[in-house]
Structure formats: structure tokens, C-alpha cells
Amino acid sequence: MASFTIPQKIYHGPGSLENLKQVTGKKALIVIGGGSMKRLGFLDKTINLLQEAGISSVVFEGVEADPSVETVMRGVELCNRENPDLIVGLGGCSAIDAAKAMWVFYEYPDATFGEITAPFTIKPLRNKARFVAIPSTSGTGTEATCVAVITDTAKGIKHPLVSYEICPDIAIVDGELAKSMPADITANTGMDALSHDVEAVVAALASTYSDTMALRSIRTIFDTLPQACANGEDMAARQAMHDASCMAGMAFSNAILGIIHSISHQIGGMFGVPHGRANAILMPNVIRFNSRATDKYELMAKELGKETAEEFATEVEKLRRTVGIEDSFKAYGMTPEAWQEKLDAMVTNALADPCTGTNPRQPSEEEMKQIFECCFNGEVVTF
Ligand SMILES: NC(=O)c1ccc[n+]([C@@H]2O[C@H](COP(=O)([O-])OP(=O)(O)OC[C@H]3O[C@@H](n4cnc5c(N)ncnc54)[C@H](O)[C@@H]3O)[C@@H](O)[C@H]2O)c1
Ligand SMILES: [Fe+2]
Incomplete structure (x- = not known):
């Protein structure tokens, strides 16, 4: 017997970002990377579309390429202060993966990084928030995967977190966001x-x-x-x-x-x-x-x-x-x-x-x- 796990909904096609208007929730934490999504107007567009759906937003910005455990933990602090019921990873996979790891520690504040790196051990999520992934690179497919890669910078090791729990609820695959990639x-x-x-x-x-x-x-x-x-x-x-x-x-x-x-x-x-x-x-x-x-x-x-x-x-x-x-x-x-x-x-x-x-x-x-x-x-x- 086998199974095949994918997001509950995948919106795709140029302009499909507009489907954010159909998402339900009260407050979103939007996680972005170094700034391309902000510079190109996609962050504002995301905030405005969520607003139309009656969802307010807080933003965590500055996730570096190959995100570190420290960055994840700073995001968790923001989650704990703001209590979002929606987490939105917007940008390259680094931003989305950091958001996935923040989600895990937001739901399980007592978990340690060492514990969650063992494959398929993350406990059930979605008690506090659901997850939307909006990629701006055409590569990792993290919007539809059970993986998040987080780097232990002190040891120089990239740890793949693997669990079907971290497969996003909604993926938005809009090629417009990828147009600016050099x-x-x-x-x-x-x-x-x-x-x-x-x-x-x-x-x-x-x-x-x-x-x-x-x-x-x-x-x-x-x-x-x-x-x-x-x-x-x-x-x-x-x-x-x-x-x-x-x-x-x-x-x-x-x-x-x-x-x-x-x-x-x-x-x-x-x-x-x-x-x-x-x-x-x-x-x-x-x-x-x-x-x-x-x-x-x-x-x-x-x-x-x-x-x-x-x-x-x-x-x-x-x-x-x-x-x-x-x-x-x-x-x-x-x-x-x-x-x-x-x-x-x-x-x-x-x-x-x-x-x-x-x-x-x-x-x-x-x-x-x-x-x-x-x-x-x-x-x-x-x-
Ligand atoms: N979660 C998974 O399933 C999975 C699978 C494989 C790899 N990974 C991990 O994903 C990370 C790499 O992610 P990535 O390849 O998406 O790169 P990235 O997120 O690290 O981004 C690379 C660079 O591209 C920039 N960028 C992103 N989108 C852009 C756009 N539209 N226009 C201009 N610049 C843009 C970013 O600011 C950054 O400087 C690695 O840490 C890798 O190990 C994850
Ligand atoms: Fe890869």
C-alpha cells in the first residue's frame, strides 16, 4: 500500500496570485527573503489581496539564502507575538523553507531543532495555522514538497527536515513572479x-x-x-x-x-x-x-x-x-x-x-x- 501527498489546492498560471483573495483566515505572517519580492511589488500585492479576503498581515523579512536555525527562531518569536492563523512563504525557496520551519516551532514551542531533523517525526500541524507557499524561483518545488532545508551555520551542515506535515495547504504557481530571475x-x-x-x-x-x-x-x-x-x-x-x-x-x-x-x-x-x-x-x-x-x-x-x-x-x-x-x-x-x-x-x-x-x-x-x-x-x- 502506498500514498501520494500533495497540497490540497494548487493554483497555477500567469496571474494566479489573484487567488489569494479566496484564502480564509484572520491574520497572516508573510515571510520573504532578501528583498526582490518587496522591490518588485509582489509583497504589496500579496498584502492587498489578503486584505481583500479580510486577512491582516505582518511581515518577516530578510531570510538569507540557505536559511539558518537562528533566522528561523527570530521568525518564531514574531509568530508567538502576533499569533497568525496563516503563514505565507513568498519568494525563493529559502524564504519558504524558513517559513515552514517557523511554522513547526510556532505549533510546538518545546520542540528542539535536533528532534525535528529526524525524518518523519514532526507532529501534526495546523492546530494554530495553515500554510500558503508562493515561489518566485522555478527550482525546488518546495510549494508542493514535504521538505524544508535549514542550515546549521556553526557546523556548515544543511539539514533537510522531512515530513508530510510540512507540505503546504495551498501552492500558488504564478510564473509572473519568476520573470525577474537573472x-x-x-x-x-x-x-x-x-x-x-x-x-x-x-x-x-x-x-x-x-x-x-x-x-x-x-x-x-x-x-x-x-x-x-x-x-x-x-x-x-x-x-x-x-x-x-x-x-x-x-x-x-x-x-x-x-x-x-x-x-x-x-x-x-x-x-x-x-x-x-x-x-x-x-x-x-x-x-x-x-x-x-x-x-x-x-x-x-x-x-x-x-x-x-x-x-x-x-x-x-x-x-x-x-x-x-x-x-x-x-x-x-x-x-x-x-x-x-x-x-x-x-x-x-x-x-x-x-x-x-x-x-x-x-x-x-x-x-x-x-x-x-x-x-x-x-x-x-x-x-
Ligand atoms: N524544500 C525543498 O523541497 C527543497 C528542495 C531542494 C532544495 N532546497 C533548498 O532551497 C534553497 C535554495 O532555494 P532557491 O533555489 O529557490 O534559491 P533562494 O531562495 O536561496 O534564492 C536565491 C537567490 O535568488 C533571489 N531571487 C529569488 N526569486 C527571485 C526573483 N523572482 N527575481 C530575482 N531574484 C530572485 C533571492 O533573493 C536569492 O538571492 C537551498 O537551501 C536548498 O538546499 C529545498
Ligand atoms: Fe534540490
């Missing part, structure tokens, strides 16, 4: 979405439901990401990428992920490489490593008119180059000295990452280290 963020986040599809199809909990969404999303990303990067004003490409990212989110939220993410969480935590950019560098080599344990990459190759896992890995490399992402961490700019200094800790933490358990092939410590090394040097995995 080409590099469009590329990074688009490759993140692709990595969710690629990992979901081969992950331990994959089903016909998740495969269908992921395979369609893969085709859309190959068809539209280059155009979304080249011409951000192309609304059809923007909305297609926004939808593909949400579908990838629904797929991986139910099938779970693999070692692209286990490794990327370490490289992001230690070196601050943008999440999707790290995934793009890792993806072809992880495909090669896993292809010895599953033939499902052939399904992905077929979406692109190809046949083999190796052909699929090559297509990912071509797309990566087209959207301007480097072939290795060395080319990205990391020094061999800094890399070597952190390597053993990254290997240990990647093996312990929750995403490793659902990868189709369990790497030994030595294999994990070799995958890290090949991706640093831009070499092809052959084992």
Missing part, C-alpha cells in the same frame, strides 16, 4: 528541478504517479530552460518552468531523493555553492554511478529521443553547458587545498544524509569519495 539563478534553479526529476524516478519510493510527473517535467525542462535563461520575458517559458518545477517537487516529495542531494547538501553547506549549480555539476556522474543498479534512466533518455543512461548523462552535460554552468567544482573556482581540507567530513556527512538511504545504489565510503573527486576534477565516473 539568467544564472534561472539556470541554477532549473537544473535543481531537473535533479529532482532525475532522482525521483530512480528513488526507492518511486511510483507510477511520481514517474509520470517526473518524466513529463524532464521533457519540459529540456525544451524550455534554455529559452527561460536566454529571454526571461518569455512568459510561456517561465510558466512552463514554474509548472515543471512544481511537478518535480510533487514527484520527489513522494519518491524521495538520492545522492546528488546528499553530496550537494555538503558542498552547499561547506562552500556556499548555489544548490542547483552544485546539483548540475554532480548529476551526470551520479547517473553513471547509479546506472549499474537500475535501468530507469532509459525511460528518461526516451523522453529526449535517446536510448541509454550514458546518452542521457551526455544530454544533461549539454544542457548544463547551454545554460552556462561549469563542468566541475574546480572550474567553478574552488581550490584543491580547500577541497581536500573538507573532503573527509563531506564524505562522512553525505553518507549519513537522509537522501542516501533512498538512492538506488548504496555507495561505499571509498566510492562516495571517488564521486566527490571526479566531480571536483571534471572526470567521468566509470565504476
Whole structure:
């Protein structure tokens, strides 16, 4: 027996932000990031639409990329003072994920961060508030996932919180919000979405439901990401990428992920490489490593008119180059000295990452280290 959990309602399409008028509640806490949503007028628009629905708003702003536990706790203080019955994550995934974690501690003030990082242990939410997610990047799909990634800055470790409790109640997938993304963020986040599809199809909990969404999303990303990067004003490409990212989110939220993410969480935590950019560098080599344990990459190759896992890995490399992402961490700019200094800790933490358990092939410590090394040097995995 299996299940498939997604938001109760997904509004999608250009202009779908207007559906905020249909949301019910009294007071909203709106959580935003560094300022793009404010600058572009989407924060005011959100406040006004909620006002039309009879909902007043307080705003928590300044969530940094890869949000920290400290930022989450500052948001919880505001929640405790204001008692919202609606939490709205608006912006990039960092803002939305911070809002998800605030929600957990608002509902369970005695919980500790250590307790909630154990997968599927978050207790039932929605006793105090419901959650609306409005993404402005087309990448993580957090508007439809059971995941929030929070960084322990002292240790340099990104912790994925995983629980179907934190899957939002309402997702608004409006491509207009993504239009202002510069080409590099469009590329990074688009490759993140692709990595969710690629990992979901081969992950331990994959089903016909998740495969269908992921395979369609893969085709859309190959068809539209280059155009979304080249011409951000192309609304059809923007909305297609926004939808593909949400579908990838629904797929991986139910099938779970693999070692692209286990490794990327370490490289992001230690070196601050943008999440999707790290995934793009890792993806072809992880495909090669896993292809010895599953033939499902052939399904992905077929979406692109190809046949083999190796052909699929090559297509990912071509797309990566087209959207301007480097072939290795060395080319990205990391020094061999800094890399070597952190390597053993990254290997240990990647093996312990929750995403490793659902990868189709369990790497030994030595294999994990070799995958890290090949991706640093831009070499092809052959084992
Ligand atoms: N929750 C999940 O399911 C999930 C899945 C995978 C990864 N993650 C995590 O999500 C985080 C990355 O999120 P992200 O890729 O959305 O990036 P982000 O939220 O960190 O934003 C990246 C940058 O883009 C800017 N930005 C966002 N929207 C913009 C817009 N429309 N126009 C101009 N600038 C804009 C932000 O201000 C920021 O500077 C990482 O911490 C990653 O580990 C979460
Ligand atoms: Fe991701």
C-alpha cells in the first residue's frame, strides 16, 4: 500500500496570485527573503489581496539564502507575538523553507531543532495555522514538497527536515513572479528541478504517479530552460518552468531523493555553492554511478529521443553547458587545498544524509569519495 501527498489546492498560471483573495483566515505572517519580492511589488500585492479576503498581515523579512536555525527562531518569536492563523512563504525557496520551519516551532514551542531533523517525526500541524507557499524561483518545488532545508551555520551542515506535515495547504504557481530571475539563478534553479526529476524516478519510493510527473517535467525542462535563461520575458517559458518545477517537487516529495542531494547538501553547506549549480555539476556522474543498479534512466533518455543512461548523462552535460554552468567544482573556482581540507567530513556527512538511504545504489565510503573527486576534477565516473 502506498500514498501520494500533495497540497490540497494548487493554483497555477500567469496571474494566479489573484487567488489569494479566496484564502480564509484572520491574520497572516508573510515571510520573504532578501528583498526582490518587496522591490518588485509582489509583497504589496500579496498584502492587498489578503486584505481583500479580510486577512491582516505582518511581515518577516530578510531570510538569507540557505536559511539558518537562528533566522528561523527570530521568525518564531514574531509568530508567538502576533499569533497568525496563516503563514505565507513568498519568494525563493529559502524564504519558504524558513517559513515552514517557523511554522513547526510556532505549533510546538518545546520542540528542539535536533528532534525535528529526524525524518518523519514532526507532529501534526495546523492546530494554530495553515500554510500558503508562493515561489518566485522555478527550482525546488518546495510549494508542493514535504521538505524544508535549514542550515546549521556553526557546523556548515544543511539539514533537510522531512515530513508530510510540512507540505503546504495551498501552492500558488504564478510564473509572473519568476520573470525577474537573472539568467544564472534561472539556470541554477532549473537544473535543481531537473535533479529532482532525475532522482525521483530512480528513488526507492518511486511510483507510477511520481514517474509520470517526473518524466513529463524532464521533457519540459529540456525544451524550455534554455529559452527561460536566454529571454526571461518569455512568459510561456517561465510558466512552463514554474509548472515543471512544481511537478518535480510533487514527484520527489513522494519518491524521495538520492545522492546528488546528499553530496550537494555538503558542498552547499561547506562552500556556499548555489544548490542547483552544485546539483548540475554532480548529476551526470551520479547517473553513471547509479546506472549499474537500475535501468530507469532509459525511460528518461526516451523522453529526449535517446536510448541509454550514458546518452542521457551526455544530454544533461549539454544542457548544463547551454545554460552556462561549469563542468566541475574546480572550474567553478574552488581550490584543491580547500577541497581536500573538507573532503573527509563531506564524505562522512553525505553518507549519513537522509537522501542516501533512498538512492538506488548504496555507495561505499571509498566510492562516495571517488564521486566527490571526479566531480571536483571534471572526470567521468566509470565504476
Ligand atoms: N524544500 C525543498 O523541497 C527543497 C528542495 C531542494 C532544495 N532546497 C533548498 O532551497 C534553497 C535554495 O532555494 P532557491 O533555489 O529557490 O534559491 P533562494 O531562495 O536561496 O534564492 C536565491 C537567490 O535568488 C533571489 N531571487 C529569488 N526569486 C527571485 C526573483 N523572482 N527575481 C530575482 N531574484 C530572485 C533571492 O533573493 C536569492 O538571492 C537551498 O537551501 C536548498 O538546499 C529545498
Ligand atoms: Fe534540490
